[in-house]
Amino acid sequence: MIADKLVALRRRAGMSQQEVARAIGVSRQTVSNWELAQGAPALDKAAELARLFGVTIDDLARDDVEIMATRGPAAPRDVHVLRALVGRTATVELSDQVLSEATILEVGEVWLRVSCEIKRAAFGRPKVERARTVRLIDLGEVCAIVMDGPDAGGEA
Numbered sequence: 001m002i003a004d005k006l007v008a009l010r011r012r013a014g015m016s017q018q019e020v021a022r023a024i025g026v027s028r029q030t031v032s033n034w035e036l037a038q039g040a041p042a043l044d045k046a047a048e049l050a051r052l053f054g055v056t057i058d059d060l061a062r063d064d065v066e067i068m069a070t071r072g073p074a075a076p077r078d079v080h081v082l083r084a085l086v087g088r089t090a091t092v093e094l095s096d097q098v099l100s101e102a103t104i105l106e107v108g109e110v111w112l113r114v115s116c117e118i119k120r121a122a123f124g125r126p127k128v129e130r131a132r133t134v135r136l137i138d139l140g141e142v143c144a145i146v147m148d149g150p151d152a153g154g155e156a
Contacts, residue, residue: 012069
């Protein structure tokens with residue numbers, strides 16, 4: 001949901017609602033309403049929010065994209081080694097969980113985009129369903145990346 005994503009992105013950026021509002025030319029109350037799911041930004045404001053937080057409009061709008069971010073700005077990182085892993089499958093160890101068989105889709109200056117399978121319990125159904133999702137992970141959350149498969153070169 002876009003409301004949860006906006007809260008996570010704003011906190012990760014270390015910004016207040018007022019600072020976000022000022023940056024994109026709306027009132028603090030408008031930002032608050034978006035974060036409380038009492039409305040959603042128009043396309044032009046969504047584009048400004050995406051630019052402000054270094055994500056895409058798709059990241060904000062798609063329900064199958066989860067934002068995983070720390071509570072404050074992360075220190076800059078040298079990510080050139082990680083970029084060589086794009087398209088490969090790995091186990092991604094985060095500060096609070098492990099993502100097995102994650103396909104690395106993109107490595108940015110701040111974000112790691114992966115596709116992974118998750119298990120979801122469906123209300124009223126005895127079976128757990130498996131679904132593929134995209135996770136946009138703050139690089140500050142990544143502890144290690146271990147390559148999967150026969151051509152695995154080890155830990156990054």
